[in-house]
Amino acid sequence: MKPSFASILMGGAGAIAADIAPRLDDEYARGQAAIVGLLMTLVAQEADRAADTLSLESVAMRAIFAEAAKQQLPDQLRRRLLQMAEAPPAENFTVSALEELVMPMKALLIELHEALEDRADAWARPLEKKVWDVLCLGADHRSLYLPIL
Amino acid sequence: MLTRQEIDRLLGFLERALPDVTKVGVGNIARVHSGVSRETYSVDLQYTDKRGDHARGLLIRRDLGGGLRARERAIEHAAYRSFFGKGVPVPEPFALVEDASVLGGPFLILDRIEGHAPSIFQPDPYGGRRETTGRDFFAILGAIAAADPYDTQLPGVVDTPAAEDCWRRELDHWERVLARDSLEPQPIAAAAIRRLRRNPPKAPPRLAVVHGDFRKGNFMIDAQGRIVGVLDWELAHIGDPMEDLAWALDPLWAGETQLAAGLLDWREAIEIWQSASRRVFNAEALNWWSLFSHVKGIAIWTSAARAYHDGRNQDPILAFTGWYCAARHNKMIADRLASAGDGMLL
Structure with missing residues (x-):
C-alpha cells in the first residue's frame, strides 16, 4: 500500500501547522505558511475527485444537449447542441484535458439555460431543472471544507 | 519586504512631509499579514521637531498594480x-x-x-467576546449608512448614481469584472446575474456611503472585543445601504455558525443596524443584494484567481480565495436558485 495524494497532502499541511509555522519568528511568514497549509488541504480534497466531477458533468451536459436539441429552439442553437451531444467522448482523462473538453460545454450550457428561461413552453421547465441539476452537481462535488489546523 | 533604497526614499518623503522636522528615523519595519491586493507594513516612526521628540506607529499600504x-x-x-473622528473608528x-x-x-x-x-x-477569533464585537x-455598519454621503469627501473621488440606478451600476461593474477575468465559463454566476436583472430591487429612499467590503478580516478589535478600527475602504462608493448590510451578512463570513456575520442573532443584528442607521430594514432589497453579494464575491475571487494564474501576483491567499471562496x-x-425558485435568503 502507498499513501494516497490526500494523506500525503494532509500530512504536509499538519507538519506546516504543528512543526514549521510555530518555529517561524516572523508573523507574516507564519500567516503565509498557514495559507499554504490550507491550500494543501484543499488540494487533498480535490485531487482524487476532480476528474470524476468533470466526467460526470460532461455526461450530464451531453444528455441535456441531446434532449434540448429535439425541442423548439432556434435552429442555430439546436445544431450546436446536437453537435456537442454527439462529439466524441473523452479519451484523455487527465484533469486538464477534461477541463478543455468541458469548457465549451459550459459555454453552451449558459446559452441554453438563458434560452430556456425565455421560453414559456411546458417542455422548457423540466429541461431548466435538469440544467440546475448539473450545476448543483458541480457545486456539490467541488464543495470544500476547512479543517482546523 | 521594503528594500534599503525604498526605506531611504521613504525617510526622504517623511522629512519633506513633516513640518519643521530636524531628525527622522524609522524602525521595526515588519510586513503585516493583511489584505490580498497590497503589501502592508508596520513601521515605528521617530522624529524631532521644535516641540521635541515624537514616536508614532504607522501602517504603510503599498500597491504595485498601477492605475486602477x-x-x-x-x-x-x-x-x-x-470618517476619522466622526463616530466610525478608522x-x-x-x-x-x-x-x-x-x-x-x-x-x-x-x-x-x-x-x-x-x-x-x-x-x-473573539476570545469569548463575540457578542460585544457583534454589537x-x-x-458601526449602521453609522456608516447614517452618514450623509454629501458630507463626506467621497463625491470627489467616486460618482454619485441616481438612487434607482444603484443596483444596475454595481451589477454592471461586477459583471464586467467577471467577463474580464474569468478563466472559464461561469454558468452559475451567469444564471444569478440574469435573475438579478429580471428582478431589480426598489431604489433606496436615500443614498448612503457603502464601505463595500465590511466583514470579518477588515476590522480590528481590542482585548475587550471592541472594534477599534475599520479598514480596507478601497471599494467604498455611494449607493444603497442594503448593499453593505447584505455583504456583511453573507454566509461566507459566518463560518460554520448560523449567526449574522458569525457574530449575533439575526434579529438583534438588524435591530442594531436599523437603530444606528436611522433607516428602515428592507427584506426584499436585502434579498436582492444578498444574491448580488454572492456574484460580487465570485467576481472578486475570479480576479484573484486570474492574477495568480497570470503570475501577476502569486500570493497564496489569491489561490485560496480564488478557489475556496469561489x-x-x-x-x-x-442552492438558492435551484431549489426555492425565488432564491430567498430570509
Missing part, C-alpha cells in the same frame, strides 16, 4: 478622511502618496491602531 490601484487608494484615503490618515518614485507604486500611510484583525481562518459591528459562493447560488 491608484484610484482605489485615493478612494480609501477619502473614506478615512471622511485610523487617522497620514498621507496618500501617488508618486511611484518613492515605493514603486501609490501608497497610503495611516496611524497604526493597536489591536488585532479577527481572521476568517480562526474558528473563534459594535452592526452599530466554490462556496457558487454553491450558495446553486
